Amino acid sequence: KLTSVSVIGLGNMGVALAGAFLKGGHPTTVWNRSSEKGDELVGKGAYRAQSLAEAVSASDVVVVCLTTYEVMHELFAPLNAEMKGKVLINLTTGTPERARQTLQWATERGIDYLDGAIMAIPPMIGAPDALIFYGGPKSVFDAHEQLLKQLGGNTTYLGPDTGVPLLYDLALLSMLYGAWYSYFHAHAMLSTANVTAAEFLPYASNWIQHLIVPLLTDPETARALDEGNHATEVSNMAVNRLGLENIVQSSEEMGISPDWLVPIHAIAKQMVEEGYGADAFTRVFEEMKRNGGHP
Ligand code: NDP
Incomplete structure (x- = not known):
């Protein structure tokens, strides 16, 4: 029955x-x-x-x-x-x-x-x-x-x-809203040169599929976060920090709020100042952990 x-x-x-x-x-x-x-x-x-x-x-x-x-x-x-x-x-x-x-x-x-x-x-x-x-x-x-x-x-x-199912839920949703926010910010920047979302779509799609997805789903990335091993021969903190600075600066010049990038830029800058410029960008997570998980 x-x-x-x-x-x-x-x-x-x-x-x-x-x-x-x-x-x-x-x-x-x-x-x-x-x-x-x-x-x-x-x-x-x-x-x-x-x-x-x-x-x-x-x-x-x-x-x-x-x-x-x-x-x-x-x-x-x-x-x-x-x-x-x-x-x-x-x-x-x-x-x-x-x-x-x-x-x-x-x-x-x-x-x-x-x-x-x-x-x-x-x-x-x-x-x-x-x-x-x-x-x-x-x-x-x-x-x-x-x-x-x-x-x-x-x-x-x-x-x-019983708290863990909702932790997973909120963690996955946080990734979703972060992705949405960054997507809207990208389009706000592009709109200053009258580039439409439709025109940009093939490049956004290619970037998501061939760069963002492989990077975030690489087991090595998970291992870097879990084990705190941030060695890289691909893309270091110093270079990423300059990239972030350019986005923040140009957003301000275009009258677009750089708000969501300000904290992560500040951490990257601090990491470089502390001598971690040669490390991978994943080291940013160490700073978040150091502050009890708060960026
Ligand atoms: P709805 O708004 O469609 O339904 C809400 C339900 O709550 C209704 O049955 C409503 O009753 C009842 N309710 C609200 N306030 C009261 C009250 N004061 N007293 C008695 N009943 C009340 O929401 P969903 O069904 O979409 O979502 C329900 C839950 O499921 C949420 O926690 C949501 O996050 C979760 N969920 C929803 C998803 C979705 O895609 N919809 C996906 C994943 C999770 P009444 O009909 O009388 O208003």
Whole structure:
């Protein structure tokens, strides 16, 4: 008999999660503040609970996907009795610290807790390559791995620390927004000579594929960060520092904010002044670590 599951929160993501459980044949109960968002799921065989208390009582496993942890805690605060002995799998996005506090909150109430981070958009839910990270007690993950695989083939357990899935999530997102910001800055510079994004596209594409991706995905780069070995015969700190200075200076001349480059330029300059001019650019990371991870 397949595990029964209750899905709390039927926003864009919650609807996709409940749909995937139904597709896998799991008896699925749904609850949402605005109940009409469950209409389509009910048509596919979901049971609509009239209250959150009824929803959590209906299944052994409760999957939550709401806007924030604050919303979740507000909704669940009156339900200690109903939640005791249940498995709570929280796929809401928040901070790692919030996820750790929520494990403690759950443990105090006799709730088995897993925290997850969805690295996919709703149409990808259920696909073999949909990546979802989980953290929490291994026994809880093992007991429900098959159920969770309905949501994504790439179901990945990261260990007992419930803060780690969101750490991975935020680290990946930080890379994304950094890339976006640099891309917008590049186009702002180009626009001063009326170069359009479309005109620049072939060069941006080539640069991303043949320089940025190989550099950032080189296992040697990871090793340099992990082991602090920053020797190079390719491109040293002194040369990179001059490159950064040119971008900062010309951005200012063009009236474009060099803001995001200012801290990394300052670190590169300091590294050169401290005698690391011959080292690889990866040494910048040593300075970030020296400041407790803060640039
Ligand atoms: P939506 O805005 O579509 O849905 C938000 C959900 O939270 C709805 O069910 C909403 O209920 C509920 N909610 C908000 N405030 C309250 C409240 N005060 N009381 C009761 N219910 C409330 O968001 P998504 O479904 O897109 O996202 C949900 C979570 O999933 C977020 O943490 C998001 O970061 C994460 N996520 C989303 C992804 C995506 O691509 N969409 C990708 C990866 C993660 P109601 O319908 O009544 O408003």
